[in-house]
Amino acid sequence: MTDGVLLDLSGMCGLAGVDRATGRVRVRAGTQLVDLNRLLALQGLAMPNLGDIDRQTITGALATGTHGAGAGFGCLPSFVAGLQVVLADGSIVDCSADEQPELFEAARLGLGAIGVVTEVELACVPAFLVRAQERPEALATVLTHLEEWRTGTDHLDFYWFPHTDRALVKRNTRLAPGQDGPRLAAWRRRLDDDILSNNVLEAVCRTGARYPARIPALNAVAGRALSARTYVAPSHEVFITRRDVRFRETEWAVPAASVAPLIGELQRYFARRETLVGLPIEVRFGAPDAVWLATGYGRDTGYIAVHEYHRARPSSLLADVTAMMREHAGRPHWGKLHELRVEDLAPLYPRFADFRAVRDRVDPARVFANDYLRRVLGE
Ligand SMILES: Cc1cc2nc3c(=O)[nH]c(=O)nc-3n(C[C@H](O)[C@H](O)[C@H](O)COP(=O)(O)OP(=O)(O)OC[C@H]3O[C@@H](n4cnc5c(N)ncnc54)[C@H](O)[C@@H]3O)c2cc1C
Structure with missing residues (x-):
């Protein structure tokens, strides 16, 4: 819910590029998982793991840390190899583990606080x-x-x-x-x-x-x-x-x-x-x-x-x-009901301060702030 501006990226959907040899796929931000799964299958590829439903957009799922089941698998953001993000100053930035790694770490599970993710590069696997x-x-x-x-x-x-x-x-x-x-x-x-x-x-x-x-x-x-x-x-x-x-x-x-x-x-x-x-x-x-x-x-x-x-x-x-x-x-879970506040959450996450430092750097004027983010990340 928003008390201000809500961005709807549902028009930005579909695959922007596929490398079948590496399984790397570029996906536009508003793609729903149901469509992503279908498009990947046509390429002989699949997501390494999924949660229970497929109605979310890929970026909504990533921003809230969606996960599936399996002791050998991390959350969906762990399958992200690169991102394109529009930052608060309007700049369009690509980031990955090699390019702006701190921004990448924050933005791949960013709660919407870091910027608007417009494209995601996913490390997919052969369909199974x-x-x-x-x-x-x-x-x-x-x-x-x-x-x-x-x-x-x-x-x-x-x-x-x-x-x-x-x-x-x-x-x-x-x-x-x-x-x-x-x-x-x-x-x-x-x-x-x-x-x-x-x-x-x-x-x-x-x-x-x-x-x-x-x-x-x-x-x-x-x-x-x-x-x-x-x-x-x-x-x-x-x-x-x-x-x-x-x-x-x-x-x-x-x-x-x-x-x-x-x-x-x-x-x-x-x-x-x-x-x-x-x-x-x-x-x-x-x-x-x-x-x-x-x-x-x-x-x-x-x-x-x-x-x-x-x-x-x-x-x-x-x-x-x-x-x-x-x-x-x-x-x-960041996308489900809870009442914790920044002071409760900070001690639970060893890299919380690093996340907040990236937020301070890329959105000092808090263009992307809302009530939820003020509660869980602070002013
Ligand atoms: C029936 C049901 C089953 C579920 N099952 C699971 C499950 O198995 N595992 C699990 O982990 N979770 C599960 N969830 C939670 C779900 O995966 C999402 O966390 C939650 O629904 C939010 O996704 P959404 O598409 O509604 O995102 P939205 O409401 O669109 O986005 C959520 C937030 O993400 C941010 N965001 C969205 N798009 C962008 C973007 N392009 N750039 C930057 N920030 C962005 C915004 O801050 C936004 O407020 C389930 C939810 C439901 C309703």
Whole structure:
């Protein structure tokens, strides 16, 4: 949201250049990920990893530090090899690890504070297939095997239904060229992804919003509704899901070793049933990041996302989750709900002062400031 000027770059879209030999691709700023994935596939290329949805623009995803699942993968800004940025003084600057490296480090996850990114050079990979294995499990089983699955799975993602001991575990494996497997029948995709994951979930959430006391029972049903399935598909088709149910979300990056204790704390919290939550908690892992403001900076990271249906009655969920995560040096996702301020955030990021120094240099008059940036970066 803005209280002033909003730049809409949706007219600046598509690929500006492709080097198929190196996988380097230049993308215009307003390109939505859904279009980027399609354009890359036509070139025999793919993003190394993706988050859950593809409706964001590439630059919106980068500026907010979007990440996917996978202990071997950094956030999306870590796939950026170069940027073209329009700075506050109107100059158009190219930067990369070799050319203006400090500007590059700040601008590839820049929160919109450094300048207007107009073009991005991405280090892509040859298109690849992924084998998806999805299975309901008892939460206790997930926690027992967590470390083994975190390190032994290319992309581990699990959804735990609060107030229950049920989880849906997704284990995605990248296939080598020539490997393949059974595809998902169109009816099964429609049943699982459209009907159960969206239409039925919406109905369940609406019921829960009207009758909160029924949420634990509804979650128990939802936790068993999705059955096991294994299929193979192009990477972006496996990573991306359709999300029609509206929700509020807070997501925290914590040390990977803190995930199991935090799930334990959340279990005890939800067992008290003071706050009833009808949407699953999503847990993922990521590699230590080098991008200055990456929420996974410098540590093996676990991501814990807590969602609340948009019609749910106001509760203390955000504040309660924040308190738990902060005990474990949690860093909130820049593009999701959180209430941290500059004085809370600065100690969490070893390169925070470097980021602010670049901001001071390239935008001393604060052309790009807004309320959010004043809160998280200071005046
Ligand atoms: C349903 C859903 C699922 C999600 N799943 C994930 C997930 O799996 N993983 C994850 O990490 N995140 C996830 N997110 C968060 C998402 O990736 C983004 O962080 C968030 O939605 C903002 O992206 P946007 O396209 O709306 O960006 P915008 O609102 O367009 O941009 C966000 C900010 O980025 C800056 N910005 C945008 N474009 C530029 C530019 N050209 N130059 C400079 N600054 C710019 C601006 O400051 C802007 O305010 C999810 C969000 C939703 C709604």
